[in-house]
Amino acid sequence: MKDGLQLYNTLTRKKEPFEPLNAPHVGMYVCGPTVYSDVHLGNCRTFISFDLIFRYLKYLGYKVRYVRNITDAGHLEGDRDEGDDKFAKRAKLEQLEPMEIVQKYTLGFHEVLAMFNTLPPSIEPTATGHIIEQIGMIQEILENGYAYEIDGNVYFDVEKYSETYNYTILTNRNLEDMLANTRELGGQNEKKGRLDFALWIKAKPETLMRWASPWGEGFPGWHIECSAMSSKYLGREFDIHGGGMDLAATHHTNEIAQSEACNHVQPARYWMHTNMLTVNGVRMSKSAGNGFLPGQLFTGDHDLLRKGYSPMTVKFFMLQAHYRSTLDFSNDALDASEKGFRRLMNAVSLLDKLVPTERTDEQESFNIEEIKANCLKAMNDDFNSPVVIAELFEAVRIINTVYDGKGQLSATELEQLKQLMNDFVFDVFGLKDEDSSNIELNAVLDMVIELRKAAKENKDYATSDKIRIGLQSMGIQLKDSKEGTTWSKS
Template identity: 70%
Template sequence: MTQRLFIYNTLTRTKEEFKAIDAPHVGMYVCGPTVYSDVHLGNCRTYISFDLIFRYLTHLGYKVRYVRNITDAGHLEDDSDTGEDKISKKAKLAKVEPMEIAQTYTVGFHDVLRIFNTLPPSIEPTATGHIIEQIEMVKEIMANGYAYEVDGTVYFDVEKYNQSFNYGVLSGRNLDDLLTNTRALGGQDEKHGRLDFALWIKAKPEHLMKWPSPWGVGFPGWHLECSAMSHKYLGNQFDIHGGGLDLVPTHHTNEIAQNEACFHKTPAHYWVHTNMLTVNGQKMSKSLGNSFLPHELFTGDNHILNKGYSPMTVRFFMLQAHYRSTLDFGNEAMEASEKGFKRLMNAVTLLDSLKASATTDVDIAPLRQRCYDALNDDFNSPVLIAELFEASRIINSVHDGKMAIDEENLAELKSVIEDFVTNILGLKNEQAAVDELPQVLEFMVNLRSEAKANRDYATSDKIRDGLQKIGIQLKDSKEGTTWSKI
């Protein structure tokens, strides 16, 4: 942890040197998905960005507790305090239990992130698993005088809170501006102020997901869930809170308000936000008809791009843009990323074949430090990738005999590639895995043949059945054993 890391903090609008509250321990909370539909590319960009941050902090020697929640209740339509629960609405349409919807899309979310080679968080709590903590938090906020009940619904009193704290501290807007620009919403008449938001919502008889509380049967507000779960697993104050930039004006602003009203402390020291996606310069959205899902990006089954792109190409494309900049999908940009990714992976593949010389034309130590310098400047992955292309140039030059490298620098070059390409950027050579498959299967077929020759039918059957479970079918004939994908 000798590196000096600087992070852009949305709270202060400046880059600040990262100083962990309780080094080497780091607490990081990232708002997870509401599991009522397939995870979209904007979500993926956020979680790939925080995967990079998680990986780099771990590489620096920090012991990171990464908490990313699953919202499986309480998130209403239009992100408001009224309307139908997004998961319940989907469940009614499909005529299934709400938890079936939540489970289906949680599994799908995990599958997509696994394809993108993101590491799982340390803890992945669900909103429904923390109803008690949320109720206790509402009780404490009420006891502190910052919330009130109206007919079974508990509202947060923003204007009263703002007398002691700054409600617009994260968004940079003052209360008068926020009040002026707030439109009237349903349930407005029972609120004390136009900006007040629900901590606990009284459930209508037809509402599917509801729990008993001191204020009657109801369910938690969307913002409350993250406050309760981040506090339970990371304490009154933790190091990093993250999410998409769209969460700043309301969700994260309300989280800060809830935590300060309850625990008298701002929850996180550093607030980190990823920017939005665009398609050919336009914001990606369903209403504009220019959005597509991860699997549609992989297969090319969309009307925006000319073809599909592999998961690692997409991850590389996302990391080529800084997490705080907009990321624009387009044919030219994707094709350029595909070429760049292949060029980098080709160099990585050549690395093992390089031979050390008695002399060297390169010193790899400055290259390593430049890689660190890039990431220490607010996780600047585009600059890091540019440095890795320099590493790629060195690999190709040594391979072609145009440059010499001694044993010490060759070992350091291999270490740089492993650290920054594999472990921190999380990139892997997809083609290598495909190319190696026939060799691996040939080895397994030969093992099975040997087992059968030794009359070890238990091992023979175990190999056959195991391969079948992962989609490979073996077929025995007089000519020998062949394999095919199921």
């Protein structure tokens, strides 16, 4: 087991050594999507970031149980229990049953993440599949005196809870200021306190999704589902809880409150949050008109995009920023990432074409072990993927230097280099060469190279040059050597 991993803990607002409760087992819970519409890029960034964390923990030898929920019930339009149910509203709009909406957008979510080559979670529970667990948890909170029931609605008593626990421990906000600044909203009149939130919501006559409960027919509030499912699959206390930073102020704050009110213990030891997305320096949002879906980013079908970018280019672009940093989308930044990703994949493809030899004293020496150590050091520093990428491009420089005949690698060094790129490019980052499956392209190029070879043997240099120049204009570079002719992307 490797050690030295430091995680930034939102709860304590500092980096802490990672010490799992039951090493080598690790429990990680990440708030999944609310599947009433297409997945947005903010979701993608969060799940790509936690895929990186999942992959690296597995790489270090931990046995990770990664739980990522699907919210398919109980999500109203507002954080303070006001507005319509999002699933019912979408179902009426599309003239479908609510669970058809759930199925449609769950499949779409999985398809998008598959395009980004993320690993599936160990368990992907749904809110509607765990109504019994949520009701049971609400009953315990009621019995412990931290909730109350009014006319079929059950509310969490924030002020009562705050007499014993710190409600704002995750955000460090001032509770008195929050109480003073909370707006009067629909449904607030029957609540005891302005910050109180719904654990169970009474069904209206038109409510489509409803379940029987000790308090009458209704449905669970949004926050209770994650507390119930995380404790079921990871225990009352587990290692990592994550999500987007927008969840910290309300959803995760209320999760902590529910779990402590029920189980008398903090649910997670480490809280981790990904930062927001911006477009040309402006926060990405529908209201700003600068939000685009992953599909639009892939096709370029948006006014703010000059062209489309492949899923791996977008993923590489995201990994070039630390998960806690703001990520700014722009055409120039995406173009640069596209070139960088192609350069990285091109270097990886050249590895099998390198021939090991014993290095002479005059040639540059390469320390592959040092590059690997630097990659591990960066990942152990709160998963610092941008630094790892910089180290990988030092490996790219070595590959190109050797391929151009300006350096040599021993058999051991070449094997170390191959292992380094496989470990971090493919296993940890989850990148893949989007052209590697194009068997037809490889076959055609092999045939063209053979035709050029025949032309040279027949001293038909005009045809040979025409083939070389033509391929070069299409971004294919030929390299002749004593071992034969190889090709790479320019």
